[in-house]
Amino acid sequence: MNKIKEKLLISVARQIRSDIIDMTYRAGRNGAHIGGSLSMCEILATLYLGVMKIDPENPLDENRDRFVLSKGHGALALYCALKQAGFLTQEDLDAFKKDGSDFWTHPRFIPKKELEFASGSLGMGLSLGAGTALALKRKGLKCRVYVYIGDGECDEGSVWEAASFVSHHKLNNITVIIDENKLQLDAPTKEIVNKDNLSQRWESFGFDIVHVNGHDVSDLMAAFSHRSDKPIAIIAQTVKGKGVSFIENNPAYHMNTLNAEQYKIAKSEQEGK
Numbered sequence: 001m002n003k004i005k006e007k008l009l010i011s012v013a014r015q016i017r018s019d020i021i022d023m024t025y026r027a028g029r030n031g032a033h034i035g036g037s038l039s040m041c042e043i044l045a046t047l048y049l050g051v052m053k054i055d056p057e058n059p060l061d062e063n064r065d066r067f068v069l070s071k072g073h074g075a076l077a078l079y080c081a082l083k084q085a086g087f088l089t090q091e092d093l094d095a096f097k098k099d100g101s102d103f104w105t106h107p108r109f110i111p112k113k114e115l116e117f118a119s120g121s122l123g124m125g126l127s128l129g130a131g132t133a134l135a136l137k138r139k140g141l142k143c144r145v146y147v148y149i150g151d152g153e154c155d156e157g158s159v160w161e162a163a164s165f166v167s168h169h170k171l172n173n174i175t176v177i178i179d180e181n182k183l184q185l186d187a188p189t190k191e192i193v194n195k196d197n198l199s200q201r202w203e204s205f206g207f208d209i210v211h212v213n214g215h216d217v218s219d220l221m222a223a224f225s226h227r228s229d230k231p232i233a234i235i236a237q238t239v240k241g242k243g244v245s246f247i248e249n250n251p252a253y254h255m256n257t258l259n260a261e262q263y264k265i266a267k268s269e270q271e272g273k
């Protein structure tokens with residue numbers, strides 16, 4: 001990847017992170033899933049501005065790549081990435097969690113805005129992605145399906161049922177991104193269900209494993225460029241709450257609010273980068 005593209009993706013990730021902070025603050029006492037959204041910024045910036053074949057002028061092109069946010073509570077980050085990719089507007093972001101809005105805590109089905117899969121019930125996204133990948137294969141289309149999963153979400157048995165289906169049908173047109181930030185709603189993943197063998201688990205289900213720094217756009221571009229005759233699982237090491245000192249690795253900010261002083265600190269930390 002050339003330096004110009006790298007700088008662009010870094011800048012886009014920074015803007016996504018800044019927009020997440022703004023939207024959380026504007027949500028007021030309703031709060032938002034800020035911690036897990038902040039861990040996603042570089043991954044979504046790389047996917048939407050560097051990897052995926054998508055076009056806001058032709059959002060339903062059958063040859064487009066598909067994205068499934070199985071980690072539905074990361075919708076805040078997805079909305080901000082879609083703004084950067086040209087599918088959403090600032091007005092859409094400003095409507096977050098307001099009465100009558102299409103943009104809530106979990107994504108709704110709005111295909112023309114690149115929101116093709118409603119989600120929120122953890123463990124369901126890979127099944128949606130698997131069915132989509134199989135349909136694309138049968139139609140002879142060369143596009144790819146990307147499914148974003150949280151590491152805590154891998155507690156769900158439905159994830160492994162879908163993984164078995166993907167492997168059985170040799171769906172090498174699917175890439176699963178596992179956001180390994182090592183925190184769940186209220187505690188570290190190792191205290192809930194230890195996942196030190198996460199890589200071996202995915203490999204045992206027939207996936208080709210790629211490890212990556214989930215906050216390094218150059219590493220991410222290389223990982224997304226990887227191709228295999230097997231389905232691919234990218235295990236991305238991330239930091240929950242990345243970029244805001246008092247939120248990083250703090251389970252209290254799985255979903256929380258920002259008061260005026262916290263907002264000021266969070267924004268100043270972004271501006272200082």
